[in-house]
Amino acid sequence: MHPTDTVPRKTSFPYRRLLGDARYALLLNVLCALFITFVLSGGQSFWLNLLASMCIGGIAFLLIDGIRLAWWGEGRRPPRLPFTALIIVSAAVAQVGGTMLFGWLANIDVPAPVSMSSRNVGMTVFTLAAAGAAILFFGSREKIARLQMEAAQEKARAESVARQAMQAQLQLLQAQIEPHMLFNTLANLQGLISFDPERAQLLLDQLIQYLRATLSSSRADSTTLEQEFSLMQAYLGLMSIRMGARLRFTLDLPEALRQVKVPPMLLQPLVENAIQHGLEPKIEGGHIHVQASTDTGVLILTVSDDGLGLDHPGQTKGTHLGVANIRERLRGMHGDAASLSLIANHPAGATARLTFPLPSTITSPLA
Template identity: 55%
Template sequence: MGHRLGHAWHGRLFARRRQPLETAHDRTGNKEAAGLTTPTQKLRISAQASRHPRLRRLAIDTAFTGAFNVLIALAITYLTPLGSSFGTNLVFSMCIGILAVVLISGGRLVLWGEGKPHWSLLLLVVAAVPLAWFGGHGLAVWLLGMPAHLPHALDMRYTGASLVVTLLACLFGTWFFWSRGKLQYLEAQAALEKARAAAIEKQALQAQLQLLQAQIEPHMLFNTLANLQALIAFDAPRAQHMLDQLIQYLRATLAAARAPQTTLGQEFALLQAYLELMAIRMGPRLAYALDLPEPLRNLPLPPMLLQPLVENAIKHGLEPKIDGGRIDVSARSIDGMLELTVADTGLGLDAPPGQPGTGVGLDNVRERLRALYGDQADFRLQPNLPAGALAHLTLPMAT
């Protein structure tokens, strides 16, 4: 990224050329907004991670119900004088408890569906308690093979105490499951709102990137057309050749320049077309080489990320130099990161300031990198030995 932050840029960048991308400021002194944007896609939010959320919820509710029934059986066995064994009490507790859950949950689904129940849920619980008690009691007697009439079954004290325990257990269980369901609902709503906010933010950042990218293209076109206009006056054949190359370049970039993503191979092809244009204008004063390993050609890359750096290297590093110079653009994969470099043999970062440039290209590179990659990307300018400057860009290697 041969940022030859020319002349007006040399003084500014000399003092901050080693700053990482995340600490750089724009030309107005305002910090650039950090963020992450990728091509906006439709977000599909699911409150449940499982493919079968209802079955998963039923399994969890059943496990909670079973554990709660075990606790009730333990309490009845060791805290009451009924004299029944833990196994017997567990069967009664399971039958009554599971039937109560079925009646309350089924009634809730019939009356309110997936909606939020209101205070009348309490009436449903009160109505379900005697049905669950008598039904579960009868089922337990049948499962255990007990006589239909037990002495303690007619004991009103036992019946009353058992009904009270069942009522309290149902109220507690209903409150527990209702509270948990409400919490899950609120968490799902919060996740949905967060996803919507993220989608809106991504759309805004994508629009910002498109605006920034649109600023790069006219900058390059105006420079090329100005050079072409000057060339027509004294070398018409050369101007015609330059015009042909410009048309070829524009055809190649028309689709890629408006796309949210391109490939590293396409980006290097556009760089070659651009450098061919510059070589026509500068003649033997410009030499260049592009080094792109074959395995990296299909890596995705934001479009026109390297061209502003090459353009600045020519404008502020090689053009002002009498003998011109050379530009080398290379790509490497190191430790899962993509490293891109643009090195030139121009005037270097310490050259005295000349005619001020707009610096739009460099500002756009910083803005786009920060918006796309946040703190994961790093952009540095440093002297190139023995002469010139070297722009070094490191960013995550997407696949």
């Protein structure tokens, strides 16, 4: 036996829990009185039987539940052998003391509680049975409460593991995107320095703006739509220098949604896919439209382009890398309430549409 099973904790007595258990004890006493009256006594003297039941059952309850809470505490399971001994001793004491208290309160002579009359033996057995039933009930409540607490702890651990996994996925995504971005941009910068210094300076300025926006948002657990759109402004600015007039873009973020909290790195993988697989392979390039809106408590983020579309021969499995990552992150945070869909535009292009619950502190000002 572990030492902590028999040594009481130095905590205050849980009177509130004792009062809560007393409600069930009173109900059990009434049921006992009904049983004695209509089964053992032929329907006679209900009020006297109720008084006797309250005296005996009340003492048994105070002894058993009071000692249990005082010695083992509210949230612990008593060891079986000491607790069984407590039930037996308490039932005997309750039978003797309760019978004497009943006789004094009712002002009647009752048989000696320690006599071996058939009625006293029957009442003692019945008291033990009732006490056992009560303890089984309280024990079941304790077990259910303990299982609920363990389930809550397990859920918290699972959520913590899920958050860590999503953070690892985000870091992996950043590790895949950022070096790719930097190498391509630096290669373009190196080529521009020799024959177009002014454009090279503009590219360098855009790169600095992009890195600043990345550092301010992508390393945090959450960011704002304003920061996310600032990152897209810097990223698309870099791409527009690289692609020139072949890339045109618009960013549509309503003022009311600027401070809405969202997970970081939601938009960049979608915008990058739109450029790499939709606009870059297209000779004349095209237009990208990034928009935030709401609809009945749902935040909607869309990335639309008029590029080559979803089914052109140049599409590769790499297109789905960032999409799968975003889906997993949204599913981990919002379950089935979040979605990411890819829709073909007509006559050309595609739209990536993100939806997930709007934070409760934000209303839905826009449709």
